[in-house]
Amino acid sequence: MTSPEVSVAPAGVISMESALRVIRSLFAWAGFIAVYLFLYTPLVTIGIFAFNDSTVQALPWSGFTLQWFGAIGQNGLLFSALTFGLSVSLLVVAVASVVGTYFAVVVNSATGAAPRVLLAAVIIPAIVPGMVLGLSLAITFRLVGIPAGLWSIVIGHLAFTVPVVTLVVLTRLRRLDPSLTQASMDLGANGWRTFWHVTFPQLRTAILAAALLTLTLSFDEVVITFFLAGTQQTLPLFIWSQTRFGFTPEINAIVTIIGAVSIVLIVIATRVIEREVDPFAGTGRKRRSRRGR
Amino acid sequence: MASVAVTHEGRASFRRRLPLVPLAAWAALLVLAPNVLMLVYSLWRTREGVLYRVFTFDNYIAAVTNDVTLAILGRTVAIAVGAALLATAVAYPMAWFVVRRLSKHRLLAVLLVVVPLWISYLVRVYAWKIILGDNGIINSTLIELGLRDEPLSFMLYSKFAVFLTLTYVSIPFAFVASYAALERVPASLLEASADAGASPARAFRTVVWPLSRQGAAIGFALALLLCIGDYLTPAMVGGLEGTMFGSLIVNQFGLTNNWPLGAAMSIVLLLLTGALLALVARFTRTEGTLD
Amino acid sequence: MEEASLSPSRPGTPGREGDTPLEPPTVVRFDDVSKVYNGATTKAVDGVSLDIRAGEFFSILGPSGSGKTSCLRMIAGFEQPSSGRILLDGVDVQGIPPYRRDVNTVFQNYALFPHMSIEANVSYPLRMHRVAKHEIDERVSETLALVEMEELRKRFPHQLSGGQRQRAALARALVGRPKVLLLDEPLGALDLQLRQQMQLALKQLQRDVGITFVYVTHDQGEALSMSDRMAVMSTGHIEQVGTPREVYFHPNTPFVAGFIGKANLGRGTVVLESGATVGHWGGISFPMAADTPLGPCAFSLRHESVSLSDGAGDIAVRGTVEEVVFLGDSSEVMVAVDGVTLVAKAPAHIGFALSNGQAITVSFKASEVVRIDG
Numbered sequence: 039m040t041s042p043e044v045s046v047a048p049a050g051v052i053s054m055e056s057a058l059r060v061i062r063s064l065f066a067w068a069g070f071i072a073v074y075l076f077l078y079t080p081l082v083t084i085g086i087f088a089f090n091d092s093t094v095q096a097l098p099w100s101g102f103t104l105q106w107f108g109a110i111g112q113n114g115l116l117f118s119a120l121t122f123g124l125s126v127s128l129l130v131v132a133v134a135s136v137v138g139t140y141f142a143v144v145v146n147s148a149t150g151a152a153p154r155v156l157l158a159a160v161i162i163p164a165i166v167p168g169m170v171l172g173l174s175l176a177i178t179f180r181l182v183g184i185p186a187g188l189w190s191i192v193i194g195h196l197a198f199t200v201p202v203v204t205l206v207v208l209t210r211l212r213r214l215d216p217s218l219t220q221a222s223m224d225l226g227a228n229g230w231r232t233f234w235h236v237t238f239p240q241l242r243t244a245i246l247a248a249a250l251l252t253l254t255l256s257f258d259e260v261v262i263t264f265f266l267a268g269t270q271q272t273l274p275l276f277i278w279s280q281t282r283f284g285f286t287p288e289i290n291a292i293v294t295i296i297g298a299v300s301i302v303l304i305v306i307a308t309r310v311i312e313r314e315v316d317p318f319a320g321t322g323r324k325r326r327s328r329r330g331r
Numbered sequence: 332m333a334s335v336a337v338t339h340e341g342r343a344s345f346r347r348r349l350p351l352v353p354l355a356a357w358a359a360l361l362v363l364a365p366n367v368l369m370l371v372y373s374l375w376r377t378r379e380g381v382l383y384r385v386f387t388f389d390n391y392i393a394a395v396t397n398d399v400t401l402a403i404l405g406r407t408v409a410i411a412v413g414a415a416l417l418a419t420a421v422a423y424p425m426a427w428f429v430v431r432r433l434s435k436h437r438l439l440a441v442l443l444v445v446v447p448l449w450i451s452y453l454v455r456v457y458a459w460k461i462i463l464g465d466n467g468i469i470n471s472t473l474i475e476l477g478l479r480d481e482p483l484s485f486m487l488y489s490k491f492a493v494f495l496t497l498t499y500v501s502i503p504f505a506f507v508a509s510y511a512a513l514e515r516v517p518a519s520l521l522e523a524s525a526d527a528g529a530s531p532a533r534a535f536r537t538v539v540w541p542l543s544r545q546g547a548a549i550g551f552a553l554a555l556l557l558c559i560g561d562y563l564t565p566a567m568v569g570g571l572e573g574t575m576f577g578s579l580i581v582n583q584f585g586l587t588n589n590w591p592l593g594a595a596m597s598i599v600l601l602l603l604t605g606a607l608l609a610l611v612a613r614f615t616r617t618e619g620t621l622d
Numbered sequence: 623m624e625e626a627s628l629s630p631s632r633p634g635t636p637g638r639e640g641d642t643p644l645e646p647p648t649v650v651r652f653d654d655v656s657k658v659y660n661g662a663t664t665k666a667v668d669g670v671s672l673d674i675r676a677g678e679f680f681s682i683l684g685p686s687g688s689g690k691t692s693c694l695r696m697i698a699g700f701e702q703p704s705s706g707r708i709l710l711d712g713v714d715v716q717g718i719p720p721y722r723r724d725v726n727t728v729f730q731n732y733a734l735f736p737h738m739s740i741e742a743n744v745s746y747p748l749r750m751h752r753v754a755k756h757e758i759d760e761r762v763s764e765t766l767a768l769v770e771m772e773e774l775r776k777r778f779p780h781q782l783s784g785g786q787r788q789r790a791a792l793a794r795a796l797v798g799r800p801k802v803l804l805l806d807e808p809l810g811a812l813d814l815q816l817r818q819q820m821q822l823a824l825k826q827l828q829r830d831v832g833i834t835f836v837y838v839t840h841d842q843g844e845a846l847s848m849s850d851r852m853a854v855m856s857t858g859h860i861e862q863v864g865t866p867r868e869v870y871f872h873p874n875t876p877f878v879a880g881f882i883g884k885a886n887l888g889r890g891t892v893v894l895e896s897g898a899t900v901g902h903w904g905g906i907s908f909p910m911a912a913d914t915p916l917g918p919c920a921f922s923l924r925h926e927s928v929s930l931s932d933g934a935g936d937i938a939v940r941g942t943v944e945e946v947v948f949l950g951d952s953s954e955v956m957v958a959v960d961g962v963t964l965v966a967k968a969p970a971h972i973g974f975a976l977s978n979g980q981a982i983t984v985s986f987k988a989s990e991v992v993r994i995d996g
Contacts (some may be wrong), residue, residue: 070428073421077502078446082457083468087461144350152351159358162366165558167604169580172596175366177372177590198359220700221733223720225747226798231719235746239737242463258451261562265584274453281457281567293454300449308442 060106075290081297088290106291116276120292123272126188127256130195135249137196138203139241143233145204160204163197171198174263178267186268194266195256202255203248210244211237250307254300355492373594380588390595400579400596407559407576410494415554417494418501423547426510427539444506456567457494463487463568466585486572496568497558504557505550512546513539548615552608552617559604576600627678627703648712648801649834650674650697657692657856666692669706669857674802679828681837681845684855685881690838693855694804697836698727711801721750725802726795730810732787740766740790741775747798765797768827785816786927792827802987809844821848841880847871854878872923876994879922884954886923886964891991892916901991905960906986909939920994927990928966930955935985943980957984979990 086239091103110116141160145153163171175194183188214237222232260274269273374386394400447455459486462468470482485491516539517550524534565575580600583593640954667689674680682690695701695710707714715723716721721778726747727994734743741762748758754952766772769789775837779787786810808824809817825848826836845852846866854869854877861873863930873879879887890903892914899910903921913969932938941959966984976982 059840063382066428066432073425073502074443076442076499080455080462080499081447082451083461084454084458106397131515137353137357141354144354148347148351154357155353156351159362160354162362167556167577167597167600168371169562169577169584170560170601173363173580173584173590173593173597174369176584177594178365178368181368193361200357207470215731215733217729217731217733218735220698220720221698221727221735222746222750224698224725224727225794226717226750227746228721231750235750236735254449258453259540260453260881261581266582274451277457278563281453281460293451297450297454301446302441304446312426 050076059192076103084290085294085297087248087287089293090287094289107295109286109288110292110295115271116273116288116292119273119276122188123257126191126195126272127253129164129188130190130199131249131252132258133192134196134252135245138200138248138252138278139207139245141200141204142207142211143237146208157208161201162202164199170260170263172262173281175262176265186266187270190266191270191272192264194262195259196261197257201297202251203245206248206251207241207244208240214240248309250303253303257296270298367586369594372591373598375591377591390592391532391599393592394596394599400576403574403579404576404599404603406490406574408607410490410497410573410575411555411558412607413496413504414497414558415501415551417498418554419505419547420585421498422502422505422550423509423513426506426513429510430513430516441507441510444503448503453563455500456496456563459492459499460487460568462494462509463495468472487568488572490569490573491568492568493565493573493575496564497561500564501554501557505547505551505600508546508550509543510552512543512549545615552611555607555611556604559607560600581586628893638931646676646678648673648674650836651707651709651712652693653707654711655693655703655708657689657696657701658704663946665704665858667688667696667703670855670858670860672853672860672863673850674834676834676851677832679825679835679837679848681839681849681852682837682843682855683842683852683882685840687857688855689858690840690855691806694727694836694838697723698725698804699723724800725804726800727804727806728734728788728791728795728799728808729735730806730808731789732779732808732896734787734791734794736779739775740771740779740782740793742778743790744775744794744797746794747850751798752816761797765793768796769793770832779801784812785820788812788820792824796831796833797968800833801832802836805835805837808837809839809840809841817844824848846882854881856881871990872992873922873994876920876922879992879994884925884965884967886921886925886928886962887964887994888921889918890921891918901988901993903991904962906937906939906962908991910988910991910993914993922992922994923964923986923990925965925967928957928964928984929987930966930968930972930982930984932983932985934989935990937988938983938985940981940983943978943982946976957982961982 085098088106089102090099091101091105145157154216163237170312172194175197178184179186179193180191185195218236218240219232222236223229227235257272257276260270260278263272263275263276271279273292277293280286280289348523373390374388376383376385376387376389411575420576425444433440435537460467464470465487467481467482467487469486470479473479474482507622520538523532524538526533529537560577561575562577562581565573566581569575569578576596577600580593580596583589583596626932652670652672655667655670656665658665670689670693672693682689682693684695692701696703697710697716699718700717707716709715710723710725712714734740736747738746744765745758745762748761753761761770762775769792771786771789771793774782774786774790779790782790788811789806805824809820812820821844824835824837832967837845837848846869849866851865852869853863855895856877862869864872869878870882873882873885876887879885890901892899892901892910894900894916899912899916900912901908901910901914901921927935929935937960941957941964944956944958944963946956947954948970951970953968953970955964955968955976956972957964964984
């Protein structure tokens with residue numbers, strides 16, 4: 039057993055194996071990083087062309103400029119599309135947060151098959167292809183006599199964002215400790231006060247996350263909006279119509295701004311949610327408690 | 332005593348059901364009514380822009396017997412299934428990598444995959460137009476470097492462009508679903524299977540995959556849903572060659588102004604999607620759950 | 623287990639049956655209560671009738687699945703009885719929601735609201751009952767002092783240890799001065815040492831506040847050491863109600879004899895022999911009280927009632943040592959005697975000195991053999 043031949047062989051095998059493992063690991067890392075490159079190349083491209091001093095969106099690079107950002111303010115159509123789109127989305131967020139949360143609470147507390155069936159029905163518009171939802175709503179609005187414009191778009195967006203809010207809030211509701219609700223009832227709070235003092239505070243971050251998601255979904259939506267819009271366009275609809283006829287770099291500029299704002303919003307939202315989840319992030323809680331008293 | 336209890340129950344159950352009324356109204360007005368009306372519309376007809384309220388199956392016949400429409404339908408399924416498969420094939424191993432190899436930066440890695448979802452879909456698709464075009468980044472680089480004299484023409488306005496872009500937009504969805512499933516596979520199960528003598532590859536095949544393939548299937552289904560009903564991607568980078576079924580429906584609303592035909596096509600698309608999802612569900616049933 | 627801790631004898635508390643004509647009134651009454659959960663085929667609670675009196679520390683003891691927690695939840699109002707009635711202070715509480723019942727619960731996992739400070743948790747019931755602000759402050763401080771949590775009042779639940787959370791939960795349940803305090807295995811999540819400290823503290827607290835405690839546990843040591851009276855439950859019904867001493871030394875059923883402490887159990891018979899009542903258990907015979915029912919029965923004799931010396935009891939029998947099990951501070955010696963195996967609890971050093979097959983004399987007091995029906 040102690041002869042040199044025997045002791046050398048395993049050593050050789052081990053070094054071969056570890057070399058193979060290193061190579062395999064290198065390949066894995068390379069693949070992993072390649073996917074991120076693939077995911078971010080388009081985003082970086084848009085960002086770069088927002089600062090490129092040329093109306094042609096192609097290489098070579100012709101120098102740095104901020105003129106496209108300045109041009110946003112001068113483009114009246116673009117600006118009015120932006121403000122119209124924002125008002126649509128803010129209305130949608132406000133209504134969807136309340137309605138979606140209400141639906142989640144109702145589904146969570148009701149028993150029997152009815153809430154499950156209704157929930158499944160309400161979710162349908164969030165999963166069918168956009169043009170199918172858009173066309174079916176356009177048909178309905180035409181038959182009922184709802185004119186194309188702000189409200190038709192808002193209703194159309196609510197159809198697919200309310201189920202998103204409902205599902206996000208419902209997921210959180212189902213994870214809540216039922217003994218907290220019982221403790222509250224036990225200590226003298228009725229159903230409504232229990233919701234307000236115990237359940238809702240635990241749902242806040244889920245509702246916030248759902249509201250943010252709703253904001254981006256609504257603000258970005260093109261196809262459904264296309265079916266329901268009147269003469270006033272939302273921002274993505276305006277961008278869409280522009281891309282058909284050659285695209286001006288100021289659109290790169292505005293989507294860069296919107297992208298940056300979105301990312302800042304997610305970072306803030308993630309930090310808020312993390313703080314809620316991580317029990318040892320102290321400061322936020324203390325601040326809230328003072329308000330609570 | 333008993334009868335009192337019964338009426339108590341009855342009244343209580345009515346009061347418990349009352350909060351469901353708004354939910355039911357929502358389902359009726361925003362889900363049931365539009366779909367029923369679309370179905371009705373699909374059975375009507377238009378001629379020269381005038382709507383005739385007569386029942387006919389002509390729209391369905393037109394939607395599924397026309398050679399062009401059928402070819403587009405087949406292409407739509409092929410591209411959507413292919414892109415969803417490729418996206419899942421990329422995202423699932425990647426999710427496994429994140430779960431196994433990363434600990435401190437795991438959340439960051441997940442977040443970085445999801446961030447593109449928060450950037451306008453339209454913009455992400457448009458970016459590919461810039462990248463793939465004749466004057467796009469790839470072609471100008473190739474020409475600049477002297478590798479080619481003229482641009483590669485297959486890259487934009489083609490099935491390839493649609494396939495690539497749809498794969499791109501699908502990856503985050505497939506990743507999130509796979510990750511959610513893989514993250515729940517306890518490390519102790521892997522240790523147990525290694526302890527029992529299984530090689531890492533074998534442990535993966537016998538433990539990890541059976542417990543997480545439903546997540547992969549959900550990711551695939553999400554991606555498929557996204558791809559099969561997409562309009563922006565084929566319209567932006569597909570050209571004539573890359574037209575998909577969704578574009579036909581949009582055209583019936585816009586250019587052609589034949590809503591009944593559009594409605595019939597919508598219903599065909601819905602049925603097709605439903606059938607595909609049912610297939611996915613059928614092939615990925617799992618025994619046992621983690622919870 | 624020390625004798626002293628088993629006999630609750632404080633003035634004014636009902637210790638045992640027929641104490642005085644001043645027996646305190648019943649606060650919780652179970653009147654033939656049964657509970658079947660939706661979809662279940664067996665009854666979780668099966669025909670329970672029970673009186674819990676004002677000011678007593680009452681334990682419900684049983685293994686998991688015995689229905690003890692269901693009983694507690696029905697008092698609290700989280701569950702409704704499927705049949706029968708529960709009366710709180712003489713009033714049928716059928717259909718009355720938890721928030722209108724004058725009982726509070728200490729939950730097994732404490733159920734402290736994670737988004738509120740300890741202070742806010744404890745003031746919660748007072749705020750829900752719209753108590754005036756200055757009174758809230760006063761009573762919160764008072765109650766926190768009672769459980770020695772004043773200096774932690776600004777903390778959040780996640781910043782506290784298990785024992786501190788337990789005390790905070792106790793304070794929150796007590797601050798509203800409920801008629802009855804329900805405790806659902808409140809010590810279950812604590813480690814052994816802390817659990818023993820808390821047992822003493824809880825008992826002391828109950829004496830100080832004078833509120834009726836209904837305490838659910840599967841730990842016989844807790845139930846025996848803390849209770850004024852206790853009920854032993856198994857498979858949904860009550861096996862026995864009594865003082866810890868009665869339940870321990872005079873189990874009514876084989877289940878109680880087996881569940882509480884350790885006892886030798888076996889079948890035998892009681893007969894009348896030339897005017898005297900005699901019990902036969904295997905080959906062992908011993909006198910029984912004259913009023914003992916005759917016929918086949920079961921006998922129970924606690925391990926610690928069997929002595930390994932022949933002078934300790936009035937009945938001595940010869941046997942052989944079958945096996946000795948070392949338990950750390952003591953040992954169990956199994957002795958085969960005339961067709962019966964008796965287990966004796968003995969100090970560890972005595973157990974060590976014995977070897978299997980050795981002949982030995984064991985003795986016990988005839989009065990400590992309990993006849994059980996069944």
